[in-house]
Amino acid sequence: xxxxxxxxxxxxxxxxxxxxxxxxxxxxxxxxxxxxxxxxxxxxxxxxxxxxxxxxxxxxxxxxxxxxxxxxxxxxxxxxxxxxxxxxxxxxxxxxxxxxxxxxxxxxxxxxxxxxxxxxxxxxxxxxxxxxxxxxxxxxxxxxxxxxxxxxxxxxxxxxxxxxxxxxxxxxxxxxxxxxxxxxxxxxxxxxxxxxxxxxxxx
Numbered sequence: 001x002x003x004x005x006x007x008x009x010x011x012x013x014x015x016x017x018x019x020x021x022x023x024x025x026x027x028x029x030x031x032x033x034x035x036x037x038x039x040x041x042x043x044x045x046x047x048x049x050x051x052x053x054x055x056x057x058x059x060x061x062x063x064x065x066x067x068x069x070x071x072x073x074x075x076x077x078x079x080x081x082x083x084x085x086x087x088x089x090x091x092x093x094x095x096x097x098x099x100x101x102x103x104x105x106x107x108x109x110x111x112x113x114x115x116x117x118x119x120x121x122x123x124x125x126x127x128x129x130x131x132x133x134x135x136x137x138x139x140x141x142x143x144x145x146x147x148x149x150x151x152x153x154x155x156x157x158x159x160x161x162x163x164x165x166x167x168x169x170x171x172x173x174x175x176x177x178x179x180x181x182x183x184x185x186x187x188x189x190x191x192x193x194x195x196x197x198x199x200x201x202x203x
Contacts, residue, residue, distance in 0.1 A: 007041035012053060018044070033061050 010032065011019040020027045035042055036058075044057045065071050085094050 007043045008035070010042050010044040010057075011047040012044055012057070013047045018057075019047070029057070029061050029064055032057065033065065036061070 009021045010027070011021060013019065018027050018029070018032065019025075020031075032042065032044075042054075043052060044054045045051065046053050062074075066074060082094070085091050
């Protein structure tokens with residue numbers, strides 16, 4: 001069986017059968033879904049070419065889950081918007097945002113379950129369930145934006161411009177930054193880190 005450092009290897013054969021090398025047995029997509037739920041990491045390789053096809057197999061698991069009645073997690077509007085991002089200039093940012101949001105949701109799931117239980121008030125559509133979800137999404141987006149700004153000055157400049165405040169132009173290559181500008185930069189970076197910490201603690 002795989003250890004914490006090495007994921008389980010699954011081989012997919014031409015007949016579409018999946019072979020679990022850890023247990024020396026054939027498994028189904030449902031079995032792999034169970035491994036994901038239990039926290040076991042695995043990679044899937046094409047038995048003939050050796051190509052890593054983990055992404056397509058995981059996508060197939062999601063497709064199968066979405067096809068089940070009452071199992072829908074992905075809203076149609078979300079799927080359409082996701083398709084629009086393919087080939088878009090923002091495409092590179094989408095995976096990081098989605099991964100960031102899911103990581104935060106996973107880490108805060110106990111707190112979120114309590115909030116949702118109170119919001120639903122015992123009814124599938126009662127209380128302020130939608131507000132709770134939207135608040136969680138806004139919090140994730142705000143933290144992500146602050147984190148991204150911290151490490152991407154171009155995003156910070158674009159955000160400042162959109163807000164009506166145009167930042168001072170960056171120094172041209174080959175010119176030295178004055179001590180005052182360097183001090184301001186350090187101060188702004190420190191402030192962003194403090195805001196990010198406050199946002200994280202406030203959730």
